[in-house]
Amino acid sequence: MDYFQLTDGAMQAEAVALERIAAEVGTPCYVYSAATLRRHAQVFQQALSGLDNPLIAFAVKANPNVAVLKLLGREGLGADVVSVGEMRRALAAGIPANRIVFSGVGKTADEMKAALEAGILQLNVESEPELRHLSAVATALGKTAEIAIRVNPDVDAGTHAKISTGKAENKFGVPLDRIEALYAEAAALPGIRPVGVAAHIGSQLLDLAPMQAAYEKLGALMGRLRAAGQSVTRVDLGGGLGIPYDPKLPLPPSPAEYGAMVSHVTKGWGVQLMFEPGRLIAGNAGVLLAQVILVKTGAAKSFVVLDAAMNDLIRPTLYGVYHDIRAVRPRDGEMRATVVGPVCETGDMFAEDRAITPVQEGDLICLMTAGAYGATMASTYNSRPLVPEVLVDGGHYSVIRRRQTLEELLELDQVPGWL
Numbered sequence: 001m002d003y004f005q006l007t008d009g010a011m012q013a014e015a016v017a018l019e020r021i022a023a024e025v026g027t028p029c030y031v032y033s034a035a036t037l038r039r040h041a042q043v044f045q046q047a048l049s050g051l052d053n054p055l056i057a058f059a060v061k062a063n064p065n066v067a068v069l070k071l072l073g074r075e076g077l078g079a080d081v082v083s084v085g086e087m088r089r090a091l092a093a094g095i096p097a098n099r100i101v102f103s104g105v106g107k108t109a110d111e112m113k114a115a116l117e118a119g120i121l122q123l124n125v126e127s128e129p130e131l132r133h134l135s136a137v138a139t140a141l142g143k144t145a146e147i148a149i150r151v152n153p154d155v156d157a158g159t160h161a162k163i164s165t166g167k168a169e170n171k172f173g174v175p176l177d178r179i180e181a182l183y184a185e186a187a188a189l190p191g192i193r194p195v196g197v198a199a200h201i202g203s204q205l206l207d208l209a210p211m212q213a214a215y216e217k218l219g220a221l222m223g224r225l226r227a228a229g230q231s232v233t234r235v236d237l238g239g240g241l242g243i244p245y246d247p248k249l250p251l252p253p254s255p256a257e258y259g260a261m262v263s264h265v266t267k268g269w270g271v272q273l274m275f276e277p278g279r280l281i282a283g284n285a286g287v288l289l290a291q292v293i294l295v296k297t298g299a300a301k302s303f304v305v306l307d308a309a310m311n312d313l314i315r316p317t318l319y320g321v322y323h324d325i326r327a328v329r330p331r332d333g334e335m336r337a338t339v340v341g342p343v344c345e346t347g348d349m350f351a352e353d354r355a356i357t358p359v360q361e362g363d364l365i366c367l368m369t370a371g372a373y374g375a376t377m378a379s380t381y382n383s384r385p386l387v388p389e390v391l392v393d394g395g396h397y398s399v400i401r402r403r404q405t406l407e408e409l410l411e412l413d414q415v416p417g418w419l
């Protein structure tokens with residue numbers, strides 16, 4: 001899992017590319033590396049190559065840009081979607097419907113209908129009422145929905161509380177002790193064919209043990225379902241494998257270690273395994289390129305004010321997490337700085353009192369590991385237009401999402417006549 005390289009020898013070329021992009025596209029902008037996206041997809045495929053026909057469905061929420069999805073679809077990946085918007089993006093990118101799985105705790109009837117009409121592979125059902133709604137929608141359409149039931153295995157993934165999804169108190173999935181009854185109900189309902197079970201216990205997991213514990217629970221459950229006469233042909237193991245954000249910290253488990261654990265735990269299951277990695281594929285394939293507007297000396301601290309802000313990359317303030325900050329052309333030495341954006345919130349902060357290489361007005365910097373949950377979580381807070389996304393491929397770059405104009409931003413407001 002390489003970083004999007006910025007400092008090694010070959011990187012001089014990439015620095016030039018980033019300078020050119022800044023000059024021609026403007027900052028802030030997201031920049032993705034096509035080569036890194038491809039390499040991450042291939043590394044994960046390689047890690048699972050011992051399995052029988054696994055389906056790797058990229059978690060579209062991590063990076064829904066259609067060009068990125070197209071690239072990953074060409075690498076053979078499917079898509080894990082959680083809204084009709086994400087499904088439409090995956091289909092627009094040419095990902096075949098039979099490689100798309102629809103997850104989420106609150107699918108609307110319209111979304112179920114769209115998924116069934118598109119003929120996607122599977123819907124992951126997360127509750128009893130959802131199963132009954134889906135049966136009604138499918139029956140009205142004269143279709144049969146292939147479903148997996150998402151299990152809440154009550155395992156602590158040991159990750160940030162806001163992105164932990166597999167504990168009993170989380171909203172996701174169905175408690176383990178209710179799955180057998182629900183599976184039997186599904187098998188008897190019109191318009192529904194249960195094909196398996198699913199679990200996803202959280203994101204940015206840095207330890208394989210909780211995943212292994214969840215998978216072992218799924219294995220035992222599968223045995224009980226089969227003993228009760230049910231057919232189980234697919235098991236969806238979700239995503240969640242963590243990636244390096246801070247180069248000073250130990251590396252997370254590698255895809256190869258993850259693959260070895262999965263092979264060990266699922267030996268003899270006799271099912272098609274599905275995976276939903278998001279961050280692992282896209283996170284370190286992208287940076288947020290920004291420019292230093294000014295360096296300001298406060299009473300207690302020095303502030304580096306960027307043209308990027310929390311509305312462009314919300315992860316640092318939302319989760320209090322670390323993103324590495326690197327100058328495109330690093331200067332010698334070190335400065336301590338609090339790196340902030342121009343938004344009117346004290347929480348609009350990318351790093352607090354951090355040692356970075358010295359920067360001056362006009363310098364270009366990269367907020368690293370921004371390819372996943374970056375652009376996709378952006379907002380227009382403070383009426384800041386959404387920033388562009390750029391894909392570098394070989395010696396070329398393409399703008400794969402143009403900058404939103406102020407006119408477009410304002411156009412959304414409908415001013416009623418009475419004003």
Ligand SMILES: Cc1ncc(COP(=O)(O)O)c(C=O)c1O
Nearest residue numbers: 059203204239240276277278279
């Ligand atoms: C159901 C589901 N699948 C896959 C993912 C992708 O997770 P990650 O990006 O951590 O691989 C998520 C997000 O946590 C999710 O909720």
Ligand SMILES: N[C@@H](CCCC[NH3+])C(=O)O
Nearest residue numbers: 061163203204315372373
């Ligand atoms: N948005 C989160 C990840 C959520 C994963 C979705 N279940 C992040 O930036 O880390």
